[in-house]
Amino acid sequence: MTTYQFFTTAWTWNSIVLIVSALAAVGYFFTFGRRGKPLYFAAALIAFLLAFVSPFSALANGYLFSAHMVQHILLVLVVPALLLLSLPRSFSLSSPLTHPLIGWIAGVGAMWLWHAPTLCNAAATSRAVSVIQTTSLLLMGSLFWWQVLAPSEEQRLSPPAGIIYLFTACTACSVLGIILTFAPVSICKVYEHPVDRLGILSTIRGDWGLTSDRDQQIGGLLMWVPMCAIYAAAILAQMARWHSSPQPKQSNA
């Protein structure tokens, strides 16, 4: 299969994903109607579909660790953030799960836990584990972002605390990225010798030049660099929030 054929045919029209997306869209409009921010919601939905319907999904499904990493980043950092941004200002949650420590552990844990070799392999081979993984990533990502992107201002961390929260999370994930980049052994054995279901392996290894160690290196670098860029952008957003917080009414003495 050539690269062109692959990108035109390898779309995974997974019925569960489509049904869940449709249900979520219907649910969103029934619950929030016009109060929400549908553009953010649509963006979240597109990112979600990108992760599961586009050829990335086919690659992540047993072929390329780096494609899996793209999926992982979309599910932990991009989709939950966009979802939280799509909620109306009035939306609030009171749950012990919205403690900053829980949020931090969820965000960092989502990265570390699912890259333990056993879990990583299990998620790439078993359908059931994969579903659990997807759900947990979305949940943990939402818990993480809640601290900085909760719809109502009172439920968010103060901007300086938010910066510390994001910076430490960024560091913790970078360390994992560094380990994956420099690891001489395959972390996810599945990707070392893929089962060539689609007949694309020779294109990947040959035309694209992605050997299994280079593939894992790219995966680690994706976790290290672009993910940190997302955190860095969020840190800058916190700075902007801090400097635009409301002026007091008192007069200048």
Add this chain to the structure above:
Amino acid sequence: MNGTTTIEEFKEAVLDPAKRRHYQLAWLSTVDHKRIGVLYMLTGLVFFIVGGVEALFIRLQLAVPNNHLLHPDTFNKLFTLHGTTMIFLVAMPLLFGFVNYVLPLQIGARDMAFPRLNAFGFWCQPFGGILLHFSILAGGAPAVGWFSYAPLSETPYSSTPGIDYWAIAIFVLGLGTISFAVNTITTVISCRGPGMTMRRLPLFTWMNFINSFLILIALPVLNAGLAMLLIDRQLEGHFFLPFRGGSAVLWQHIFWAFGHPEVYIVVLPAFGMISEMIPVFSRKPIFGYEFVAASTVAIVVLSSLVWGHHMFTVGMGRPMDLFFIITSMLIAIPTGVKVLNWSATMFGGRVRFDVPMLFCIAFLIQFTFAGLTGVSHASAALDWQTKNSYYLVGHFHFVFVGAIVFAMLGALPYWFPKMSGRMMSESLGRWTFWLWVIGFNMTFIIQHVLGLYGMPRRIFTYPDIPGWGWMNMLSTIGVFFMSAGSLVLLWNVAHSLFRGRVAGDNPWNAWTLEWATTSPPPHENFVALPPIHSRRPLWDLANPERPDPVVGDDQVVLPNHNTTGILAFLFSEVGFFGTLILAYLYFYAHPQAGPSARELDVPRTLVFSVCLFASSFTFWRSEVALRKQHRGSMLAWLGLTIVLGAIFLGGQANEYWKLFQSGVDLSTNMFSTSFFTLTGFHGLHVLIGLIVLLIFLWAAWEGDSVSSKFDSAFKSVGYYWHFVDVVWVFVLLTVYILPLMR
């Protein structure tokens, strides 16, 4: 020494033995941030002369082709010393001197948060500098370049003690720098005057505050690397020795993970100076304060992600090159934002071309040029061609001299009136300026061309290739202009100190708080602070009818300085242990024959670990008892904490003993080298913790435990103790538990 100095006073102070002794003591034992600031600058100045003379010899040797003025080995030693001196002993002390003097004044503080720590940090500088240069007498200066690449820096290839002196000197300087950063962070967080909220900080203060975090991120990584290098050289480890299984590239990663942030560590204070001076001499507030402040944060975050661009020629592989190319190009954005903001501040202002402003303008042009050649290095393809050529030498001298030195040359006449009470001479200042601008550009612009013509760096001489001779000669001539400019500057400082025009409190009509007090400031800095509601309190005071808009509310929250300080210190320890753990993992993933982690006695270690973890609990109980004023139970829980900590140490000693008995020591293989280093440094931290706890036990026994000072100090020690336990969690997981999961 209040008020301005006159020559008669000075003579009296030097000639009268009793007075001389008084001044010696007053300056050498000082803990006042202003005097320490001046001492920092004097140290920097002394080493600037040393490093400058080294540079002069380098340029003289290179002035003509086939020159034999210097022995090749001497030349290697000179450029090593020149690089190390200029970065660690000139740029950093000079910048820290300005920060030490100005920052507490700008936020309306009485002094730095920890005056004695401040003195410690300062005295590390001359001590480190003397150690480094003592190597010349002790059998050979280092001759390996300022980044001391392994394996050249290892014993088989550099057997003289020069590298050891180099490593210890940098380690000592690193400790001083870390203590300075801890102090700066704590001062800004805990010692601000009323109304000085974090959003109203002057940009010089803000940038140095943020920069201190970068110091705490970067310096400990270097310190870990230096510790590993010293272990290699002194204890026969082989972290960086390829033929024993070590990795020379690992040293490069560690060095540049520090080395690139280091560029920003010295450039951010310079940015802060420029951000203070340009608005004052343009008679306008800074354009886009928020953007300048936020881009500083962006620089700090990004600068830890770009070190790979120093290693494109190592062969890291295409994926890594690609990612580092992208991040290196990204960091040009926040830097560019700053240049635009400074230019926009001048735009439409009534620009006054006093000497400080002249240096600012030269800074802007030269720094932009340095940034452009910097971006060209971000492209790996170009970097392969120009790396290790004079193009690179030209580039980084544009950053270090064209930007940082010029910023300081401008900041000196700007703040000199505050420090001495007298103005520096304008006409002499202009002489310095033009001599430096001509000399600097003459020396370094041509080096870019030389590099593109193919002249490699670090060669002691070169054949008579067409064009090389006159370009090198031109470059050398420029040095004499800079030397002349420096002599004029020294004369200007000495002359103005006694004969300069009396400055008054605020000679530049500036707006930040340091200009609200007398020149020089009294020992306690301020008699009274003006009201602070915006970023320019003195503008508001002078123009009550049209004050600046109020920024945020007036509420100032000042956390306890003890706990802030210890948390900042522990933040730096994360980088230190993180580096050691990653190095351990690296060698774990490349197993060698001989002892390995699988032979460790895990159950026994678990028992001792439980003791250590339990000690965190007992310490917490001790804190609770202290809060409830139960002296007896507080002493008992504290005693138990110490016993549990001692049991843990005993267990570790026992483990080491057994390993030694079975013939395993630090030099056996990579596992033993990295194992003993990691657990040894942790054990050292436990030991230090135990000593401190014993001191507290003794103090509480003597009955000192009732003051609130004791409370916060006790709490700080607690943070340290818990942190050491948390580090052990990670060590336990990596060293003992990870092999079980195979």
